Amino acid sequence: MTTTPELRPKRGPLDGITVLDFSRVLAGPYCTMILADLGARVIKIEKLGTGDDTRVWGPLVDHEGVKESAYFMCFNRGKESIALDIKSPRDRELLERMFAKADVVVENFRPGVMERLGYGAEHLARTHPHLVYASISGFGHTGPYSDLPGYDMVVQAMGGIMSLTGWPDSPPARVGTSFGDLGAALFAAVGIIASLYKRTGDAQGSRVDIGMLDCQAALMETALARFDVEGEVPTRTGDSHPSLAPFETFAASDGRFVIAAGNDQLFMLLAEALGSPELALDTRFLSNDLRCRHRSELVKAIETIVSTAPMAHWIDLLNVAGVPCAPINTIDKLFTHPQLRARNMIVQVEGEAGRAVRTAGNPIKLGAFVESDPRVPIKSPALNEHREAILAELMAGTGDYAAAESEDTPTAPSTLGGPAVPATP
Amino acid sequence: MTTTPELRPKRGPLDGITVLDFSRVLAGPYCTMILADLGARVIKIEKLGTGDDTRVWGPLVDHEGVKESAYFMCFNRGKESIALDIKSPRDRELLERMFAKADVVVENFRPGVMERLGYGAEHLARTHPHLVYASISGFGHTGPYSDLPGYDMVVQAMGGIMSLTGWPDSPPARVGTSFGDLGAALFAAVGIIASLYKRTGDAQGSRVDIGMLDCQAALMETALARFDVEGEVPTRTGDSHPSLAPFETFAASDGRFVIAAGNDQLFMLLAEALGSPELALDTRFLSNDLRCRHRSELVKAIETIVSTAPMAHWIDLLNVAGVPCAPINTIDKLFTHPQLRARNMIVQVEGEAGRAVRTAGNPIKLGAFVESDPRVPIKSPALNEHREAILAELMAGTGDYAAAESEDTPTAPSTLGGPAVPATP
Numbered sequence: 001m002t003t004t005p006e007l008r009p010k011r012g013p014l015d016g017i018t019v020l021d022f023s024r025v026l027a028g029p030y031c032t033m034i035l036a037d038l039g040a041r042v043i044k045i046e047k048l049g050t051g052d053d054t055r056v057w058g059p060l061v062d063h064e065g066v067k068e069s070a071y072f073m074c075f076n077r078g079k080e081s082i083a084l085d086i087k088s089p090r091d092r093e094l095l096e097r098m099f100a101k102a103d104v105v106v107e108n109f110r111p112g113v114m115e116r117l118g119y120g121a122e123h124l125a126r127t128h129p130h131l132v133y134a135s136i137s138g139f140g141h142t143g144p145y146s147d148l149p150g151y152d153m154v155v156q157a158m159g160g161i162m163s164l165t166g167w168p169d170s171p172p173a174r175v176g177t178s179f180g181d182l183g184a185a186l187f188a189a190v191g192i193i194a195s196l197y198k199r200t201g202d203a204q205g206s207r208v209d210i211g212m213l214d215c216q217a218a219l220m221e222t223a224l225a226r227f228d229v230e231g232e233v234p235t236r237t238g239d240s241h242p243s244l245a246p247f248e249t250f251a252a253s254d255g256r257f258v259i260a261a262g263n264d265q266l267f268m269l270l271a272e273a274l275g276s277p278e279l280a281l282d283t284r285f286l287s288n289d290l291r292c293r294h295r296s297e298l299v300k301a302i303e304t305i306v307s308t309a310p311m312a313h314w315i316d317l318l319n320v321a322g323v324p325c326a327p328i329n330t331i332d333k334l335f336t337h338p339q340l341r342a343r344n345m346i347v348q349v350e351g352e353a354g355r356a357v358r359t360a361g362n363p364i365k366l367g368a369f370v371e372s373d374p375r376v377p378i379k380s381p382a383l384n385e386h387r388e389a390i391l392a393e394l395m396a397g398t399g400d401y402a403a404a405e406s407e408d409t410p411t412a413p414s415t416l417g418g419p420a421v422p423a424t425p
Numbered sequence: 426m427t428t429t430p431e432l433r434p435k436r437g438p439l440d441g442i443t444v445l446d447f448s449r450v451l452a453g454p455y456c457t458m459i460l461a462d463l464g465a466r467v468i469k470i471e472k473l474g475t476g477d478d479t480r481v482w483g484p485l486v487d488h489e490g491v492k493e494s495a496y497f498m499c500f501n502r503g504k505e506s507i508a509l510d511i512k513s514p515r516d517r518e519l520l521e522r523m524f525a526k527a528d529v530v531v532e533n534f535r536p537g538v539m540e541r542l543g544y545g546a547e548h549l550a551r552t553h554p555h556l557v558y559a560s561i562s563g564f565g566h567t568g569p570y571s572d573l574p575g576y577d578m579v580v581q582a583m584g585g586i587m588s589l590t591g592w593p594d595s596p597p598a599r600v601g602t603s604f605g606d607l608g609a610a611l612f613a614a615v616g617i618i619a620s621l622y623k624r625t626g627d628a629q630g631s632r633v634d635i636g637m638l639d640c641q642a643a644l645m646e647t648a649l650a651r652f653d654v655e656g657e658v659p660t661r662t663g664d665s666h667p668s669l670a671p672f673e674t675f676a677a678s679d680g681r682f683v684i685a686a687g688n689d690q691l692f693m694l695l696a697e698a699l700g701s702p703e704l705a706l707d708t709r710f711l712s713n714d715l716r717c718r719h720r721s722e723l724v725k726a727i728e729t730i731v732s733t734a735p736m737a738h739w740i741d742l743l744n745v746a747g748v749p750c751a752p753i754n755t756i757d758k759l760f761t762h763p764q765l766r767a768r769n770m771i772v773q774v775e776g777e778a779g780r781a782v783r784t785a786g787n788p789i790k791l792g793a794f795v796e797s798d799p800r801v802p803i804k805s806p807a808l809n810e811h812r813e814a815i816l817a818e819l820m821a822g823t824g825d826y827a828a829a830e831s832e833d834t835p836t837a838p839s840t841l842g843g844p845a846v847p848a849t850p
Contacts, residue, residue: 012619013619013620013622013623013631014619014622014623016626026646034615038615038619053688057668058668058714059647059650059651059654059655059668060654061654070647070650070651070653070654071647071650071668073650074646074647074650121792125792138749139764139768140764140768140790142767142768142790143763143764143767143768144763144764144767145763145764145767146764148744148749149747149748149749150749151672151685151687151749152666152685153666153672153673153683153685153749153751154683154685154749154750154751155751156683157674157682157683157751157752157753157754158751158752158753158754158762159754159759160754160755160756160758160759161600161601161602162601162664162683162753163601163753163754163755163756164601164602164756165590165591165598165599165600165601166590166591166592166595166598166601166663167591167592167595167596167598170591170592170595171592171663171664171674171681172664172674172681172753173590173591173592173598173661173663173664174590174662174663174664174665174666174673175586175590175600175601175604176586176587176588176589176590176591176600176648176661176662177586177589177644177645177646177648178646178666179600179604182644182646183611184788186608186611186612186615187611187788187789188789189615190459190463190611190614190615190618190789191789191790191791193615193618193619193622194437194438194439194463194618194789194791195438195791195793196622197438197439197618197621197622197625198438198439198793200622200625201441204793206438206791206792206793207791207792207793208789208790208791208792209790209791209792210788210789210790211764211768211788211790213764213765213768214765214768214770214788214790215788217759217765217770217771217785217786217788218770218785218786218787218788219602219607219785220602220756220759220785221451221499221602221603221607222484222495222496222499222784223601223602223756224756224759224760224771224783224784224785225484225495225496225498225499225774225782225783225784226484226495226756227756227757227760228495228760228782228783228784229484229485229486229495229782230484233755233756233757234755234756235755236598236601237599237601238591238596238598238599239587239596239597239598239599240599241577241578241599241603243482243483243484243496247576247578248578248599249582249596249597256596256597257582258578258579258581258582258587260576260577260578260579262576263478289483319573322574323574324563324573324574324575324576324578324579325579326578326579326580326582326583327582327583328582328583328587328588328597329582329583329584329585329588330585330588330658330659330660331585331588331589331645331648331649331651331652331658331659332652332658333585334584334585334642334645334649335649335652335653337583338568338569338570339564339565339568339569339570339571339636339638340638340639340642342567342568342569342570343564343565343567343568343636343638343639345639345642345643346642346649349650357650357653357654358649358650358653359647359649359650359653360642360643360644360645360649361642361643362643363609363612363635363636363639363640363642363643364612364613364615364616364619364633364635365565365567365616365633365634365635365636365639366616366619366620366631366632366633366634367546367550367631367632367633367634368623368629368631368632
């Protein structure tokens with residue numbers, strides 16, 4: 001492990017952008033992590049005393065007597081932290097100076113919370129019209145459900161994905177990671193950056209209102225259309241794609257692996273590679289439609305062959321033939337995966353305790369920017385770690401929040417400067 | 426059903442942006458659908474004769490003798506289509522005029538295909554440096570796996586999500602929709618729009634290289650960190666969150682529903698709402714950590730209560746108490762869901778056949794733009810439908826591709842105009 005963590009991993013297309021991040025737990029922090037990975041300066045506004053709820057969530061790193069949340073570190077890498085008592089006049093004044101200098105506000109409270117603090121979207125749109133103001137909530141800020149609490153599990157259930165995930169003869173399963181939070185975080189990032197783009201033309205901020213349930217519906221692929229056209233309720237299909245075959249797992253002699261040969265040409269290549277070209281001529285398997293209809297016979301025919309040798313044998317063989325296939329990797333396999341390593345996808349994050357934790361890096365690879373060194377951990381902030389530096393900057397009145405960090409950036413910072421009107425809570 | 430489909434659903438922050446979309450099937454088209462939903466003009470460059478592979482994929486709408494793919498319609502709404510023979514000199518000349526006028530190129534071929542056509546990223550970066558050039562592929566354009574074919578199912582297996590999804594005593598399950606494609610599409614959209622933002626500062630395009638496997642790793646939440654810290658391989662947890670309890674499904678008298686009470690306060694509210702405040706004082710259930718450790722006893726204690734009445738009873742009761750909960754909805758329930766309807770999340774798409782199909786709309790709700798009328802179908806293009814209009818525009822040499830459509834937009838179009846250097850294939 002190296003010893004010099006980096007505050008911000010690298011330059012990126014959002015250099016010069018400052019995000020005030022009121023969000024906590026997962027959807028908001030994952031969204032602002034994406035923004036930070038792309039070069040934005042993200043300042044976490046945390047609750048005095050305890051900070052982001054996840055600062056005490058497991059898995060906990062225990063290093064030289066300091067217990068620290070790896071959960072928090074993963075999603076808050078490369079951010080700064082200031083703890084504020086939003087109800088105190090002094091901290092409100094500070095915050096209002098920060099609004100004037102920032103570009104983006106992100107929050108994921110239940111609708112109404114920011115309004116009660118005096119910093120709702122409508123209010124800030126009047127006092128600081130340059131701000132892009134993004135909310136992520138369970139159901140969005142409009143509609144009859146908007147006041148209900150929404151969590152990942154709730155929208156995974158309500159939005160349909162659980163009804164499609166798992167085996168038909170078992171109860172619905174959850175997607176193994178927080179698909180509800182992460183999906184919403186990604187749509188929020190798209191909305192925020194699109195609004196920043198628009199702002200370069202008209203100097204106006206925007207309101208971005210993301211509902212996790214909406215995002216779930218948007219991620220249902222063709223499930224809605226299938227019901228609308230065919231009248232049958234789509235259900236769980238275990239490990240196979242509902243409308244492609246073969247596109248599922250098969251048992252080799254030492255375990256299960258995936259073959260995904262979803263068109264006729266790939267199926268022909270597969271049949272040849274397996275040494276059974278006659279499979280591709282079988283009248284039951286002549287088209288994808290026919291193969292879907294005779295799926296169980298197809299699976300049986302393929303398994304009769306692949307069960308005679310270990311997975312690695314078939315994967316090597318199919319890779320040479322150009323047939324998509326894969327082992328079902330457990331998480332431990334990702335750390336040493338040659339492709340993920342070559343793509344700099346395993347990075348280290350490090351908090352106060354000074355014990356680095358490995359997690360996944362930024363998958364948005366941009367030619368114009370140099371990837372950070374994966375051996376150097378990216379710093380996640382201690383609670384309130386940057387208070388003094390931020391105060392000093394604000395008091396110095398340098399006028400440009402991002403200036404200290406982005407003076408050598410080739411892109412013009414887009415910070416438009418604060419409005420003349422002071423915020424009146 | 427109404428009768429006047431809309432080519433482009435509404436104005437949006439990407440008004441004035443033109444995308445040349447060489448992509449087909451899902452990851453690319455889903456990405457450019459997001460761009461189109463945000464106001465970009467997306468021109469699909471399709472294969473002469475057959476077009477996008479999915480034009481013949483089910484579910485098929487059969488209307489007045491025309492069979493048409495609802496799969497295609499869903500992800501290509503609001504786009505234009507031109508079919509080109511990229512190997513013919515005449516069509517290449519056309520294409521090069523289009524590159525000069527466009528802002529973004531998106532492709533999801535296997536690495537090498539665009540290069541062989543003479544339109545690889547490096548080449549276009551020299552001839553048309555203003556272009557944002559985005560590739561989505563299974564493994565990205567670098568690294569030892571970059572030449573392998575990657576499909577959704579392949580990266581779901583290789584990237585770890587299957588090992589986490591399903592029940593511990595059943596084989597790994599696939600996420601019920603194409604998580605591999607959709608995740609990559611979203612990260613690609615983020616990378617493209619961030620690059621457009623950067624371009625407003627330095628007038629330079631970018632290379633965006635998205636690998637589906639990278640995106641899978643990025644979506645593993647804390648699974649990597651959990652293994653790194655605790656040394657145990659994370660596995661499938663069925664319908665529960667691995668580190669929150671209660672956060673899973675429970676059997677009411679008429680079916681299963683979700684309760685997500687992941688912190689002490691919510692657990693207390695839950696216990697009270699269920700009429701068993703003593704649950705919150707039980708020493709086994711005093712903290713989230715303890716509740717996770719005694720999960721099976723906790724589930725049993727709660728199910729003893731909730732199994733006495735139907736789901737709706739408990740959901741009403743918990744909603745009033747402020748405890749997150751939800752029915753496990755099947756897809757048919759989404760069409761009439763009051764919140765999704767209020768948020769304009771059920772839209773119609775319509776192709777040549779003139780039979781509208783319902784699907785999910787755009788979840789990025791932007792205050793500055795008016796939502797389109799969900800009763801008016803959004804048009805998906807017939808193969809080559811816009812050839813003549815596009816040719817006429819190019820021949821007229823109006824100089825700005827998007828001008829015809831965006832002349833009344835309040836935001837300045839960002840089209841930078843073509844470079845002086847002609848493309849030399």
